[in-house]
């Protein structure tokens with residue numbers, strides 16, 4: 031309660047911003063995931079790895095826009111790419127030379143991607159991938175997993191209540207080979223695809239066990255279903271995403287977040303024989319349109335982002351830095367005898383309270399940790415999620431660990 035009162039007292043500007051927003055946005059909110067009690071901070075700007083709220087507090091941004099903000103907040107390279115693209119003219123009413131540049135780069139890096147199509151969000155990309163799988167296989171059911179998240183309105187059963195899921199689905203426990211085997215044995219001829227994150231992202235950064243993902247590959251192949259990897263978050267795990275790191279090649283892959291260089295983006299791709307159903311010169315081809323699918327600002331920012339930042343060397347370094355931070359956090363909590371564990375893969379991780387007492391106690395422990403670190407100038411999601419960007423340096427990580435050590439020592 032004391033920490034909450036201090037939060038309210040420190041952030042009058044954010045409280046006022048929410049009051050104003052409530053008049054025109056339900057609950058003052060347009061992204062449910064950004065809600066936290068008693069009210070979220072209103073962030074007015076950022077530079078490098080830091081963000082600034084409307085009350086003038088500056089934070090090291092350890093959330094990195096829920097993994098999308100991998101470039102930090104003010105890349106001059108991306109700014110130039112956007113300015114150049116704008117100067118060439120935008121909204122060009124047709125194909126452009128720019129979309130192929132991005133498509134070539136994506137197909138070159140993901141083992142599963144012979145062809146790709148662009149969309150405007152990861153949600154849309156998943157919706158299109160699943161739709162393609164259902165139409166091409168002529169089957170109805172989509173297999174998804176508890177705790178999985180594939181988009182704001184595509185929540186299936188795991189991440190919340192199933193809203194707007196316009197098809198049959200089976201929601202199975204994650205990392206459970208037996209359950210997947212049983213589902214295929216019972217209904218294999220009805221399953222169009224398995225849609226799976228190589229690591230549950232919003233579900234708490236739980237890595238998929240390699241043998242589980244391998245089993246899904248085998249089951250899908252044996253039963254004529256498509257395996258779709260949702261790599262909207264995990265594409266950053268190596269140049270070829272988590273699939274390259276795992277050595278498992280799905281039939282289709284969806285990506286999003288950072289491949290638009292910080293702009294709204296999604297893409298779905300896969301084997302040529304699947305994706306070529308979208309070839310409009312073919313009789314009976316599948317339709318897929320979208321005014322901004324090939325918008326030249328996103329295409330240009332994406333190409334520059336890939337060439338400048340999303341290289342094999344940088345992504346491997348970011349992955350290693352994340353693994354080191356997660357190990358340091360785990361060691362620090364253990365050393366202090368505090369009931370938190372840290373799960374994740376590479377530079378995406380989640381701190382989980384683990385009091386063994388009650389869910390309510392866990393909730394309070396995490397809220398206290400979150401508020402304590404925020405007061406010390408470190409920003410991550412209230413649910414414990416952190417995603418490092420390239421802009422975070424060794425100093426910020428050292429500072430964070432020191433501040434955490436002090437904060438939890440009180």
Ligand code: PLP
Nearest residue numbers: 151152153179180181231262263
């Ligand atoms: N898939 C995964 C694994 C995600 O983490 C997200 C977003 O957090 C999405 C899909 C949806 O992407 P978008 O928010 O761009 O619609």
